[in-house]
Amino acid sequence: MAELHIKQIGKSFGGVEVLRDISLHVKDGCFTSLLGPSGCGKSTLMRIVAGLESPSTGRVIIGGRDVTVLAPERRNISLMFQSYALLPHLSVSENIRFPLRMRRTGSRAEQDDLIAKALTLVQLEGLQDRMPRALSGGQQQRVALARAIVAQPEVLLLDEPLSNLDARLRTEMQVELIELHRRLRLTTVFVTHDQDEALTLSDRVAVMTNGRIEQEAPPSDLYDRPRTRFVADFLGAANVLELAREPGTLAIVEGQIRLPDPPRARFIALRQEDLELTRNPEHFDHSLPVQIVARVFLGGRTRYKLDVEGLTLFAIVPRGAYADAESGTHVAWNRGAIHPLSE
């Protein structure tokens, strides 16, 4: 276990800059997600931490030791691949033994002990003699996880480990990952393009796009106070609106809707939960006449697609408020719901 410092990392592939001046501090025992769309550089950043790529500029420091120029095998990390990368010619227990064997950790009996513990942690007792090809996808995933944690790495790197599982198994594994992290307290970097997964699992989330970190914060901060247009958009929880620059009014460009008292920003976010459908717009700071275009039932909540003079908004309404919402003539919100965004 150790702290991970990523300092001003830059990376270019043949003249194309894929990472620009990335700095990130992952505290000891912290679970940090790198979240972003494919091609944002999150996997490259993780490969640089693992030592599989070398950065063009910047440094990687693990537990106070500068490992920037060290080969992967000289760093005390482990990486769980999206493909699991189980060695097909080795049994489950030999796969889990592999990092111990390569690092010459303990006697064979001590290794057996560690393997048994790791198997118990991922609930695979009894499968140690199977070959990887005789396992289901979910089981292979657990073997890969056991292999990643068995050697007690200073930093655990997880590269989209859940993306090959079906939805039910994925939710199950998310819970197990949380429990496992609570128990082992490994410094963990989790790479994903799934915002729900990142928000569910992490202590902190770094949202990446175009080779930069847009915002790095605890999940709730990110959700409540997205700082940039990209973050608000990518998390998908907010309506992102572009404003016209007319002093004294909040004019939403597409609909040319004028509202008093605008924020000083070109883009604003209005969270879907903060919008209300109502017949009494006078109780709110801002309101607009609205038409319901479509509704999506989400269990405890319903998501409404709204049309405001040609502008599309989404609102999420909890179960108790359906009746009001259905008869609503206006979409309304209070001033506090508006989050100014930088571009």
Added chain:
Amino acid sequence: MAAVDWVRAQARKESLALLAPGILVLVIAFLFPVGTILITSVLERTEDGAFELTASHFGKFFVDDYYLKVAWRTLRLALVITLATVIFGVPLAYIMRRAHPALRFAILLTVILPLMTSVVIRTFGWLVVLGNGGLLASLVAPFGVTGRSAVLMHTETGIVIAMTQVLLPFMVLTVLGVLQGIGRDLEEAGRTMGAGFWQVLRVVVLPLAVPGIVSGSLIVFALSISSFITPSLVGGVRLPVMAGSIYQSIGGSFDWPFAAAQSTLLLAATLLLIIPYARLARTP
């Protein structure tokens, strides 16, 4: 039930139809001639014109020191050539697998090019390099290596060099095929788990490449043990191999039964070596 049976019967008929051309070629071009050889090798024409069973053709082979030497040379050469293609071919295949596609294509072309040249031209090329006063001789002359030791023509070493060049693509392409099935992530996983570059090659890549190395060696071994032109031209009359000796029995002394006996022995020896070896490829 009846419908299921009908579908099964139909599927069997379709499979048979697809197999038929292959089986036909195999019977006409392989089973029939090989069968004829087997029969010829154990028959002898008596004075009254009838045929009777005999082991005399095989006896002739085993009592003559000359033929045993030929057999041993053929086997030894085939083994050394196979080993040489493994030593040169496996690393080359690994490099090709890692290389940029353009470089991979360039290597592929270089490796395959000898196959596209006529065997005679290629062998005469080696004559220019390995022969008396050839390139090799003039290269090593400044170091005081002259005379017979500088000439690899008419030596077993010369045969091995020339044969390795020709058979290398069979090894490289077979192993490359298998290596391409080993994901890069396995090697990278090995590195992140504490294994160095060479250790990853030894404990990850090599074990997984074994089936390819085995099938490559089988092809190379089978081709080199039965090769005729290159050993004859590079080795010359002093270093005959089995295929050359068989040719000699037919073309020189018209002794068809003895040629058939030698062919049978060659086939038997090849199968005896290949079958247990091929089993290796089955358990990766």
